[in-house]
Amino acid sequence: MAEVIHLEIAAPVSSAPPKHVQQRFHVKSFGCQMNVYDSERMGDVLTAQGMAATDSPDDADVVVLNTCHIRERASEKLYSDIGRLRQPRRDGSRPTIVAAGCVAQAEGAEIAVRAPAVDVIVGPLAYHRLPQLLQEARGGRVIDIDMPAVPKFDALPARRIAQASAFLTVQEGCDKFCTFCVVPYTRGPETSRPAADLIAEAAALVARGVREITLLGQNVNAYAGGLSLSGLIRELAQIDGLARIRYTTSHPRDMEGAGGDDLIAAHAEVAKLMPYLHLPVQSGSSRILKAMNRAHTRDSYLATLARLRAARTDIALSGDFIVGFPGETEADFQQTLSIVHEVGYAAAYSFKYSVRPGTPAATMADQVPETVKDERLARLQAAINEASLAFNHTTIGRRCTVLLERPGRKPGQLIGKTPWLQSAVVSLPGAVIGDLVEVEIVSAMPNSVEAVPCATTQSPV
Template identity: 55%
Template sequence: MTTKKLYIRTYGCQMNVYDSARMADVLAPLGYVPTELPELADLILLNTCHIREKASEKVFSEVGRLRPLKQAAEAEGRRLLIAVAGCVAQAEGEEIQRRAPAVDIVLGPQTYHRLPELVRRAEGGERGRGLVDTDFPVESKFDFLPEEAEGRGPAAFLSVQEGCDKFCSFCVVPYTRGAEASRPAAQVLAEARRLVAGGALEITLLGQNVNAYHGEAPAQAAGGPASWNLARLVRALAELDGLERIRYTTSHPSDMDDELIAAHGEVAQLMPYLHLPVQSGSDRILAAMNRRHAADDYRRIVERLREARPDLALSSDFIVGFPGERDRDFAETLRLIGDVGYAQAYSFKYSPRPGTPAAGTAEQVPEPVKAERLAMLHQLLGAQQQAFNQATLGRRLPVLLERAAKHPGQLNGRSPYMQSVTVAAPDRLLGTVAEVEILESHPNSVKGRVVAAPQPAAASAA
């Protein structure tokens, strides 16, 4: 089989990172191997995200930059295919082919198990609408995917749930990812076992609304419930030998049930860090967003989580300048942030998404007001993150060392609280969990020294 080069550029969330890896898996039987250099590629795949502002225009701009590579390949007598996948492809499929004729293949996030067939047809010279696949197929793509390639690293993503039924008025996810669907628990556990066998010590469970997980229970769980919730899945994963750390993202406050809250206090492998988006602290704006909870509901959930796990750290998402947001609404958001206290957070200016209810609202907030509010939000959240990092000074934390750092002789890892941690350490500690004393605090990271490390396999066996 002829070896061909695949270059993937991934935009957006961890779900897209996972999807990109699985697309590489489905293309491997066709002879495609990854490359870091687009100019060497036989297939360039853009896995897109529709969340950020002007996402579609950024895709068209990127395709324009790739067009000379396609022309250069043709001049050399070889073919370079360009594919656009993901949420922008789902939303703008035919428009992409109309405006960007350099694109050969367009496919949505639910159809990438069909990518090999589309590539075969494109390699055979087919072009046009037949190579646009943005359906929501009846079959689950997960039923058609091959096993994962080995060597994904010590921290792995595992998709367990897709789509969303919440229909927040600002969000395109229900339209690009479809309705909520959960993978069967047995399928998730089988993939987790393979990831652990391949060296994963930490698995992050992914979903657009992951704590709404309701996967079919394994057949051997006779007499139990027909489906498992996320708490039951987490407890089953915690029983896997070799899996030391479990995370999940992204969650909705309305689906933070009693069992999942209890799991945070009872499952040692479940890391004490939770991303729980709230978006606003104003009940009026939360209602306009169709968030289905009030600010005090969110506060009570946080209180219960911290009762279950006192060392729990939180992150969140915030939107400023949502249509109709007034000064007092923004003040309520600042108050909620002060009440909760975050280790990290992500904040954005509202920007309309075509087709969403909020996009047509008349009370759009002027851009200068959005910018001023965002700057205030960043200042408060940045101060909280810095204070959290400073509070870990002198503590000894288990750190998963994932990659080489910028400077020789240093490694980068993640603390249980998702802090970026840099240590001086030999390469043999890559892919291990080391005990690290935190010595320096910075706004977005910390530094420390290894005080206890796992012994190499050869030494422990001697």
């Protein structure tokens, strides 16, 4: 689905020769885990061209703004950053500015008009061409928001990640067409990567020190790359050195009935598959779910969770919620609050509905006033925080393994993830990032838990 845009080409601002010989790049990522993965891969592409990453846009030759159209005020954040970046530096230069991701895909023509300082506009399915686009941009702005038939993964360089945990995109795009969502228009239809490619990439990540892999997709449980998602998980579990497997984001429709049986069974049968599932419901009202074209109801969603809990009794659940969808009444919202209390989410993400041009919901009647959305969001977030704290308290006294991922604030502290995706703070002399350590959870906060090393041996989760 190529888009041809005819615009006056604006020549980029000339730059004084940089003091450093090696070109530097900075990637700023907005939004979801898929964008985090894409940002890492753009870094791989630029590194393969001999460039070096920098933590600050102020000393970068190229700044990539990887945007997400799902989050509120996505466009405003993009233009705000462009406004700062276009200001000349002391030597009169400015970086080459790249607008990438879903906002670039959906609003490429508008970005070109509103932000002449942007040198490259590239969609999420074309960023493997970034070096070529940067080369072409020396002669004027370049736009590539095509959706090519050749998957970008075939053209990407080897992963350069060296962390304890890594994302692995297995599926992209969406065929669900929720009435509020732009993903089918910015990421295209559902496509799956071949299982053999994924198994090889996962093995290479483990060889580089990765202990945990999170499988990514807009609808990850719709994966169909020669195996089902449960089949892929079972194959990945055979990789020596891979300790943990997670996946996100799932769609309830693909978990319902017989279609979800194999994946639910994997939670009971595959020890490396962590007891955590992110399953967005969006609303607790079946009436609003129908208006959203979610293809599940409140009751079918709760039935799926019951099947999951029967298979894995300690599974932790998280979800997504949208408040203020067109036509949402106070009674509908009360059903959303009640499902939060009924499910007992370990974590959840909540947003106010915001209009996405081109989506069916944008033209629906009965748009909810912003003041009502704000008030409902505050109440929902209070209920979610209460549920999260309550879940964390239920884990006090549990023994489990924690994958250490980063230093803590205090000397000797390390922070890692429990099997239930809680951030756990632990002090353990001699431990290093990447270690899996056995701990006991001793206290709980709203967003984390504190753990201590196990004094005696016991089979941890």
